[in-house]
Amino acid sequence: MSEAELILVIDDTPANLDVISEALTDAGYEVAIALDGDRALKQVEYTLPSLILLDVMMPGIDGFETCRRLKASAATKDIPVIFMTALSDTADKIKGFQLGAVDYITKPFEEMEVLARVNTHVKLRNLSKQLEQKVSSRTAELTAALAQVKQSQLQLIQSEKMSALGNLVAGVAHEINNPVGFIYGNVKELSLALRDIVDHLELYQKECPNPGQDIELHAEDIDLKYVLEDTAKILSSMEIGCDRLRNISTSLRTFSRTDTAVKVSANICDGIDSTLMILQHRLKAQVANPEIQVIKEYGDIPPVKCYLGQLNQVFMNVLSNAIDAVNDRNCGHSYNEIAAAPNTITITTALTEDRQRVAVKIKDNGNGMSEDVKAQIFDHLFTTKLVGQGTGLGLSISRQIVEEMHGGSLTCSSVLGEGTQFAIELPID
Incomplete structure (x- = not known):
């Protein structure tokens, strides 16, 4: 021995x-x-x-x-x-x-019998301990392998999701951009042409102050002065509409930005704004819910080296959850009651105290979460939503993007009945 x-x-x-x-x-x-x-x-x-x-x-x-x-x-x-x-x-x-x-x-x-039995059972115990150690070691290996498989699944799901979403959104943005550019250019030309026509009509009216009864009656019937003024306003509104469409197209392209193999400096506030633009239809007043007020408190922050497309997915997941939270808060309340205590989502950006990181805080005034739910929200496949309404992957993928791909942190604080805040911290470089 x-x-x-x-x-x-x-x-x-x-x-x-x-x-x-x-x-x-x-x-x-x-x-x-x-x-x-x-x-x-x-x-x-x-x-x-x-x-x-x-x-x-x-x-x-x-x-x-x-x-x-x-x-x-x-x-x-x-x-x-x-x-x-x-x-x-x-x-x-x-x-x-x-x-x-x-x-x-x-x-x-019998001395030999005693030694034989002691030797046998000591050896059996030692073999049992060795077997337990091997089982424990193998269990640890299998646990690590399972964690790696889950990690790989998340990466694959996240990669496929971003790829499919990015291609779809980029395609939509491209399809919007072409006709919008055509319309915008023609509206400009039409405005100039209309100005020329109006000037020409004014010359006619000046040179021919008495054009005849038929022309005067027709001018009264169509309210010529109003038509000329209103047409200019219509064209101006069309220009504003085209500008908005172009902004939407730009936001879509920003949101779906294809990440390169290396991080690039980007203004993350642009990413947040592009995400809000895409979620605008969910923020507007609905039949049962008043408008969700978005309060932006953007601080003076520098560009951050990041994969902006990946971060936009994080903003999308967190903001979508915030919208769901405030909408859930509305259940059981009348439209007027909700309007009296408005739904709000507050977005704050600032430098951390050491000025080495950028902090993004997204806070809602929904129902908040219990300690039990809060402890599980980042777990793989955990969701509080009904079947078909949530996969339980959004926050798990978001934490992986923030912490593993960017070396940052994603945390949550929540008080039941008061609301929830997600805090994202990202190193500047």
């Missing part, structure tokens, strides 16, 4: 202790002794033996009770116990095995 195993011998007869101790010591074992069960139980609190030889008949608590207490303790329950007894009653042996003993040695002792 490379390291001596400790054997605890419990017997109230000194002669028996001497015989067994000598035999075990000669065989290379370390030996500890105890004269009764009480002393033995105190002794194992300080030093755990590899095996216990336990006499059945002892004063105070007998061997059976001592064994029961040993097996009841988490620290000693796995130590093999071999009973030593002159009893040959089968019922006593069965009782010992039921209490957890692994073997019996019958008095008077």
Whole structure:
């Protein structure tokens, strides 16, 4: 044996202790002794033996009770116990095995038999410990492998989702941009042409102050002055509409921005604004819900080196959840009650105290979350939404994007009945 195993011998007869101790010591074992069960139980609190030889008949608590207490303790329950007894009653042996003993040695002792049984059970215990260690090690490996598989799943889902969404949005933006550019250019030309026509009409009116009854009647019928003024206003409105469409198109392209292999400096406020533009239809007043007020408190922050397309997905997930939260708050309240205490989402950007990171805080005044829900919101596949309304992937993917891809942090604070705030911190470089 490379390291001596400790054997605890419990017997109230000194002669028996001497015989067994000598035999075990000669065989290379370390030996500890105890004269009764009480002393033995105190002794194992300080030093755990590899095996216990336990006499059945002892004063105070007998061997059976001592064994029961040993097996009841988490620290000693796995130590093999071999009973030593002159009893040959089968019922006593069965009782010992039921209490957890692994073997019996019958008095008077045969030295070779004692050593053979001790050797066997010490080896069995060591093999059992080795097997437990291997199982524990293998379990840890499998747990790590499972975590890696989940991580890979998240990365694949996130990558495929962003790729599909990016292609779709970029395509839509491109399709919008072409006709909008055509209309915008023609509206400009039409405005100039209309100005020329109006100038020409004014020359006619100046040169021909009495154009005749038919022309005067027709001018009155169509309200010529109003038509000319209103047409100019219509064209101006069309220009404003085209500008808005162009802004939407720009926002779509910003949101779907294809990430390169390296991070690029970007203004994350542009990403937030592009996301809000896409979510505008959910922020406007609905039949049952008044408008959700978005309060922007943008601080003076520098560009951040990032994958902006990935961050836009984080903003989309967090803002969508905030909209859901304030809409859930509306349940059971009338339109007027909601309007009196408006739904709000507050977005704050600022530098952290060390000026090395940018902090983005998105806060809603929804119903908030319980501690139990808050503890699970970033877990893979966890969702509080109904089947078909949520996948449980949004916040899990968001945390991966912020923390693993950008070295930042994504945290949540929430008070039930008061609202929720998500805080995103990103290193500037």
